[in-house]
Amino acid sequence: MAGGVRARRKAERPGEILDAAFEEFVQKGYAATRLEDVAARAGVTKGTIYFYFENKEQVFVAMVREFSRPLHIQAEEFATSSSSTAPEFLRAYLCYLYRILATDPRSREIFRLLIAEASRFPELIDEHHQNFMGPVVKRLRESLEAGAAKGEIRSPSILEFPELLLAPALSLNISMLLFSDRRPIDMERHFEIAVDLLLNGLLPRPAGDPGRH
Amino acid sequence: MAGGVRARRKAERPGEILDAAFEEFVQKGYAATRLEDVAARAGVTKGTIYFYFENKEQVFVAMVREFSRPLHIQAEEFATSSSSTAPEFLRAYLCYLYRILATDPRSREIFRLLIAEASRFPELIDEHHQNFMGPVVKRLRESLEAGAAKGEIRSPSILEFPELLLAPALSLNISMLLFSDRRPIDMERHFEIAVDLLLNGLLPRPAGDPGRH
Amino acid sequence: MAGGVRARRKAERPGEILDAAFEEFVQKGYAATRLEDVAARAGVTKGTIYFYFENKEQVFVAMVREFSRPLHIQAEEFATSSSSTAPEFLRAYLCYLYRILATDPRSREIFRLLIAEASRFPELIDEHHQNFMGPVVKRLRESLEAGAAKGEIRSPSILEFPELLLAPALSLNISMLLFSDRRPIDMERHFEIAVDLLLNGLLPRPAGDPGRH
C-alpha cells in the first residue's frame, strides 16, 4: 500500500522528535537548547514540531513524560511485587535503584534533567514524585515495616526516612554528572559496597558477634 | 572624611552585585537569569555590572567562587584537624557535611547550582573538586584507614568509595531541591538516622550483641 | 501559479537586502550603519537579515562582492580584449576606468567604501586586487610593452608603475567624495583633459625634437 510507509512515518514523528529532544536537552539543558537543533536532529523542520507540540515547554514536558514512563511502570510493578525477607528485598531494591539512577543512561539523564530544571517545571517534579518516588518509598516503607515486625530490622527509625536507601544511587548519579569523564567508576563494585554499608554499617561487632550469615 | 561614603560604596559594589547574582541565579538558573534583574536587585544598572565583570559567565563564576570560599576554607581546616577515634570523627564529619550540603542555605544553593550547571562550567566543577571534594575525601580516607588499622572499621572496602558517606547529606540536598515546599523535613532527625544507618547498618545483630552505645 | 509570488519574493530577498545595505553603508559607513535601517529599507525586519546572512560583517562583505562582480567581469573581459595601437587602447582603457571609478554611481561608491573600510576588511581588498586591479594592471602593462616595442611609447619607465594611468580617474573619484555637492564636475571634459595630459604631457617639445632617442 502506497500510504503505508508514510502513515507509519507520520505515526512515528512525535516519537522521533522526542528522541531528538532528549539528546539535545540532556546535552545543553532546557534554556540553551534550540528547537531548531531538535528539529534538525529529528530530520524535520521547526514548523513540524509546532504541529505536534504546543511550544518548547510542552516538548520538554512530553519528552520527560515519555522517557519517565518505563520508570513509572517499573515502580508500579515493584510496588506490587511479592516480597521476601527484608534483607533480600532490600538488596534487590537497591539494585533496581542503581539501574534507574546510575546505570541505565536514559533514566540517569532524565533524573539529572529533573534536578537541573526542577524550579522551572514543578509540575514535572510533582508527577515524578507521584508516579515514581511515591510508590517506591511506599513499597520501601512497607517492606521495612514488615521487616521491623519480624525483627529483621535493627532500628525502626529508618521508617521516618526510607528514601535514605536511595542515597548511594543518587550520590553515584550526581558524581557521574559532576566528574563524568574525569574518572571511570566501577558501578558494580560501588553497588556492592553501598549495600554492605547500608545493611551492615561501618562499625564492627563486638567479639563473638557473628553478624548475620 | 570626604571620600568615605563613596569609597566604601565602591569597595562594596562587586560584593553587592554578587549577592544579587546569587539570588537571581539560584532562583532562575544560569540561562534564565537576566543581568538586568541582577543589576536591579543590586541597586545599580546593567552597565555597572560590566564595569566590574567581563560578562555574564564571569559574573556567575565569580559568584560561585565567592560563595564557595568559606566551604573551601572549612574543608581545608577539616583536612588538617586533629582526629579522634573513627566513630567520633565520622559523626562530626557527617554533621559538617549536613551543614554544608543541606542546612546552610548559601552552601546548599551553591551546591545545587553546581549540579544544575555542571556541563556549562566544567572548570568550576574542577575547582570544587580540587578545593572541597578532594580534601574532604582525602581526610575521610585517612580516617577510615586509621580506623581500619585499629579495627574500628568493619569492612575496609569502604575505602574504595569514601564519598559514600556524603550520600545521605547529598540526598537530602536533592530532596529539598525537588520537593522543597511540599513537605518540611526535620533535618536534625534526618542526620541522626543517617548516622545510625551508616555506622550500624540496617540489620540487627544476633542475640547478645550489644552493638555499640 | 500559487507559490509563484512567494517563491519569487524569496529568491529576491537577499538581493533586496544587499541593495538596501549598499545604500545605507554608502551613506553612513560600516560602523555607523544600523542593520535595522537596512532591514527597514529592504522592507523586512531585522530578523530576516539574519536568516540570509551570518552577521553584519557578512552583509557588508556579501554586498561588496555582489556589487563588485560586474567590475571583475569587465576587468576580465578587458584583460582578454583584442588590442589595437597603444594610443587607441589607452584612450579606450582610460574611458573604461573613468566609468568604473567616477561615472557609474554603483562602482564609484563601492570603490569609496573599499578605501574607507580598507583596514577592517583586508580580505575584500585582497579580492579586489586579485579580481580587478591585478588583471587591469596586467593588461595595461602588456599594452604598454607592446607599444614600447613598436616605438609608440616615449618613455618605457612607465612600465614600472602602469597604475599611474588610473590616477586621474581615482583622483576624480576622491574629489567627488570630498566635494560631492559643492561643485559639479564635467566628467566628460575631465576625461578628455586627463587623456591629453597623460598621452601628450604638459610641456611643448622644442622644434625638431623627435621626442625619442
Place this chain on the structure above:
Amino acid sequence: MAGGVRARRKAERPGEILDAAFEEFVQKGYAATRLEDVAARAGVTKGTIYFYFENKEQVFVAMVREFSRPLHIQAEEFATSSSSTAPEFLRAYLCYLYRILATDPRSREIFRLLIAEASRFPELIDEHHQNFMGPVVKRLRESLEAGAAKGEIRSPSILEFPELLLAPALSLNISMLLFSDRRPIDMERHFEIAVDLLLNGLLPRPAGDPGRH
C-alpha cells in the same frame, strides 16, 4: 619650583590627547575608536578628555585641525613663494605634494582619514578645501597661466582641472592604504616617473610637431 612640572604637564595635556587620538583614529577609524583607548594611550582617564574637549566629535575635529595646521601653513607659503619657469615650479610642486600625500606619515594619514570620514565631517572637508586645496590649486593655476602665457605649457585646457597634477600623489596614497603591506613601493622612483609622465606625456612626437595648435 614644585608647580613647574605640573603646569607644564597641564599645558601639554591637550596635545598629548590629540597625539593619542591621532594614532587611534588612524588605526581604527572614527566610529570604531573608543575614547577610553585614546585616554589610555595618552596616559589619562576618560574623564580628562571631557575636561578638554566637548565630545568625541570635537576630539576628532581638533585632532584633524592640529595635524592639518602644518599643511595649511606650508600651502600658504607655497601660494606666496616666488615662481620660476613653469617646468621648474611644477617639479618642485609635485615634490611637495608627494611629501604631503604619500611620504610624510602624519600628513598621509590625515588625508586618508579625511577621505574615509568625509561624509560625517563635511565642515572638516570645507576647512581642508579652504586652507589647503584652495591655495594649492590657486597657486597652481597661476603658475600654469603664467607658463601658458610664456608658451611653456602645451595645452592650456589643463587650467580647467589644475588638480589633475595631484592625481599621481593621491593615487600613491590610496595604493599605500589599500595594498600597504603587500608590496613595497619605491616612492622616489614613483615620483620621477610621474613627473616625467605629466610633463612630457606618454607618446612620442612626430618630427616637426610644434606641440601646440
Place this chain on the structure above:
DNA sequence: TATGAATGAGCTTTCATTCAT
C-alpha cells in the same frame, strides 16, 4: 584639574513562534 564609577541609550544577535503556501 583629574578621576573613574555609574549611567542608559543603542546596537547586534538570538530564537521561539507564526503562517502562507
Place this chain on the structure above:
DNA sequence: GATGAATGAAAGCTCATTCAT
C-alpha cells in the same frame, strides 16, 4: 501534514557621556 521564510520581543554587551569626589 510539512515547510521555512519572516517576525519581533528579548537579552547581552558597548561606550559616549556625566558627575560626585
